[in-house]
Amino acid sequence: MKRVKPGERVRVSCKVNGKAQSGFTESRTLLADFLRHELHLYGTHVGCEHSVCGACTVVLDGRLARSCSMLAVQVEGAEITTVEGLAADERLDSLRDAFSRHGALQCGFCTPGILASVSHFLSASQNPSEEAVRDMLSGHICRCTGYEGMIRAVMEFASGRREGASE
């Protein structure tokens, strides 16, 4: 059993974006702060620190996690994918391209979390309805775009992927 006393600093090792990473943390250090300020993966953003806005969303052991409401000590041995890892995935190039062409981002602060959600959602849903996409995106707050461009981009990417698969 692992126990970390208040104020004690311990090393946490995990795999982030396919690479072994480790850094120091206290029991109370938030995962978002660990990713950003210890591992220097600043692509993950913090928007509310109370599990609502979705900006800090990452993929953790196959599930979506709000990294603001998880502790760094929880991810010992875990596999994490952040926006930097998604950027290295060429299969998502056309998703990013669609985001750009459809105006799915403006300030881009919420975008890393949204990309994490979209990639997770599309790995399970081959043929999503627009309603399902809208529902999935409702777990993120974006104040710039009005969301329409995101919905169009995700729908276009999903349909392009189906066509690609059937060829």
Next chain:
Amino acid sequence: MKPAPFEYCRPETLDEAVGLLAEFGDEALVMAGGLSLGALLNMRMVRPEAVIDINSLSVLDAIEMVGDEVRTGALARQADALASPICGVALPLLIAGLGHVGHYQTRSRGTLCGSVAHADPSAETALCLATLGGDVELTSTRGVRRMPVGEFILGALATAREGDEMVTALYWPGAIPGMRVAFEEISERHGDFAIVAAAAWAAPLESGWRYGFGLGGVEDKPLALRGDIVPVVESTEQAVGEVFDAIALNLSPMSDQRASADYRRHLAEHLGKQVLQSVFEGVAT
């Protein structure tokens, strides 16, 4: 907005987990999905001495049939339930209710037990459990006990859990033949906690119906009623009225920033009768 200091404990076995609870008692909080707890920690609205992270207790993630009941362990996530063939067949009401719980992202890690243990008056999972007449399993070093969810939830964010206990499972009565379910809610935005939620199920008896009916968000805990009804005339309207009145006559709705007691009372009737109508109408007698 960072948590106050605490000791972090990650037990590898259930014995270790309940041992920690025996050690810390009320001063420890159990973290499963962490979505509510994480926010409360960050806002320093809770300041536990220890956080007991149960995510390594993989034994608790099961969703399984136990006799006529479905048992969902403390790490069964909301998304797991939605994807589970067992829940799909045996717990159609839960499936209907879960569609209103949070968002795709929060359901990914959020657990069924965590939601019930948190005891928010508007939470859909506890409402479904209450409407079905399910139980909560509590474990401590003193042993395991089961209690009906109606006895477990005492009020807003208050439960009958002792300081050294943890919620280890929920027991859900499985669907009965011919059962129909309905779930409706009104919330300000998609995915918000309900202002009022209503759940109902019904199954035909030789004469009349067996039913369950529940309301969430109206009072400080879910209200539920189950029973058999044999209307004098076989009229859906009469059954709807009779069942609804059985709860509504003593209704004492909450009033807060979001909704007045009058509005809640009205929604309780509107949504309550809507779900009852829907389940009674569909069940042939």
Next chain:
Amino acid sequence: MGDSAEDWVGGAVPRLEDAALLSGNARFIDDLSPLPGIRHVALLRSPYPHARIREIDTRAALELPGVIGILTGSDIAELTDPLVSAVRAPVAYYPIAVDKVRYAGEPVALVAAEDRYIAEDATELIACDFEPLPAVVDPLAALSKEAPILHEAADGNLIHEREFTYGDPATAFSRAAEVIKLGWRYPRQSSTPMETYGAIAHYETAPDRYSVWSNFQGPFILQPLMARALRILGNQLRLISAPYSGGSFGIKQGLYPYLVLLAAASRLLGCPLKWTEDRLEHLSGSSSASDRADAIEAAFDDEGQLIGLRYDNCVNVGAYVRAPEPASVYRMHAASNGCYKVRDIGVWNRLVTTNKTPIGLNRGYGGPQFYFGLERAMDTAARRMEIDPAELRRRNFISGDTFPYEAPAGAIYDSGDYAKGLDLLLEIAGYEDLKICRDQARASGRAFGIGFGAGVEPSGSNMAYVTLAQTPEERAKAGGRSGGTAVANVTIDPTGAVTVRLDSTPAGQGHETVAAQVVADTLGMRPEQIRVVSALDTEGGNWSLASGNYANRFASIVVGAIAESAGRIASKLRAVAGDMLEVAMEDVELADGRARIVGVPDSGIAIGRVAAATHWHPAGLPDGMSPGLHETALLNPDVLNAPDGADRVASAVTFGFLCDLAAVEIERETGRVLIHRYASVHDVGRVLNPIIVEGQIRGGFAHGFGAAMFEELSYDDDGNFLSGTFADYLCPTSADLPALDFAHSRTDSPANPLGSKGMGDGSSMLTPVVMANAVADALGRDDVELPLTLNKVWQMANEGSET
């Protein structure tokens, strides 16, 4: 690709900003560590809306390991002077409470520590002895004699009052056939960008100066104000923008008092300090749009002509007047006639202090509150006079052949054809069909309503409009104020690479892309070949008092400065190339990356080579030509004059137009407002980039719709703040927004060489009132207020109406 086959401007050029944002490589303020030894700040904030500070005991907190230092208001007040505004009332505004707290969330103490966790721990160990005082949060209540007074040095809570008369409203009202009178409360809202405030401040002793990195968005007229508060000259205060900013919508203007606080604290504590606002701080303590207790009277003749208007604006500024306030009530002032011909107008403005957070820029700035009155009055008049609301507006529109049009309070509307825009709206919305739907729905007892709204969208502000807060005599005494200067710089370096420097501090609006489009067209290059630097550093000198990201300034003024500086570079390139090619400059064109002889595609020299010659071989340049390629344009639109003696002012450079229609049905049982149709027509002049323009319209609509339906910063009567989290302050999600149909009705602006108008605010200004009008029409009642929450709509739908 663009408007003509050769143009980049007008084309759907994907944004140059996106690659970094989509890959996690864009750097925001909280990502930066520009110096070694940075310490982290947490602020202790007042739990009381109003209280005297008896004593602050920091001893226990200072003993916590990791704490570097703690400062309170008295420390800061010794080193700084209060922040000033155009309001002359004796209201001293420091960035941290001194002696008294006046709103829940006001900073009381600053803790610097090794990290933010420890800093927050220390705030809990500070013992503050407060003497709670009665609080007041309602602006009308604050005017009563019994109300607690916030600033004892002032007479009361009314800290500014002015009355204005244009034309002869008294006569207009005396001959009116119908007078509409409405009064209402407008709620407090906030644009809540997803990135909160952030800053890093560093004081150096040799030389004596401050450097501050932040996501401050301007207006940079606040830079000399900050310097004055710090008792230094402007060149001792260097402001540096983070490379990217996570949204602003105006609110990051309200960051500047914190910059003063952090700068002073860095000096007092002797180390660089970093502060990142958290979401709870942002909601409770940053800035908000003003809540108001307003009233309007609108006089109509029997033909439905709007002949007179009277505005009674009672603005709750919160606890302090923070510059550029009181601009929010003066932004729309010069355009008090909206898009209508009416010329007899009275305006009564009162500013009131209460125990709420100070107000400031938020999307639409003053527009949502202004249009709520005017456009509610128009729809109410239409129903009362039984004239179709679209027709009523058409009768009153400024006619398309009278532009440029001088509005009664001094605004100069650059161009427009409002009737054409309205026709297009009715067509895309299917108005005739919607009316049939409404009739059918009503026949079966359902509550179906159609709401309209129309208005102008002022863009590119005159920095002087806020001086309307002073009388003409006071203005004369203070010295002249006018203008809205934009600064743009274009260079081509010795390798032939182009760099553009902007002064518009964007926060996601794609200014870099549009600037690249403009420069690419001018220089015959491709947008991706142009590097655009939008992060502003005041030490670079490339800024003016008007610089910053507000009032749709970019497409109205800044693009002109970009075109001007790029045009000068182009002229020089053509002159040098002409010399090299031995042809006249007039015979040289820039296209496809080459300086070539007009009409001879294969001729000429690569632009890079021409540019290189200006650097490497100045002696070879034509006689009298300066070396290098550096051009800075400072452009001040001529129209932006000082206010005249009759309080008329050309408040902005371009005036876009928009008109909207909402068709809704209300479920009486639940209070749900179901949107059948929402349509919007915009005149933004020439569309510079359709991806960006559509994004601004949709984003503005989302803000407007959220404000209409969900969003409110709530306080209880005792001044306690109730909207502290994103679970209480409800921003619309993807599942809450209805479909938006929009179209453009274009009239090019003569105010800049590109023909574009500023845009981005319009929908956030108009959507709230359009939704209110639709609900009012559905329920047949006049007393509709925002936000249209379920409980409120249900109550209105089921109780007696007050019309």
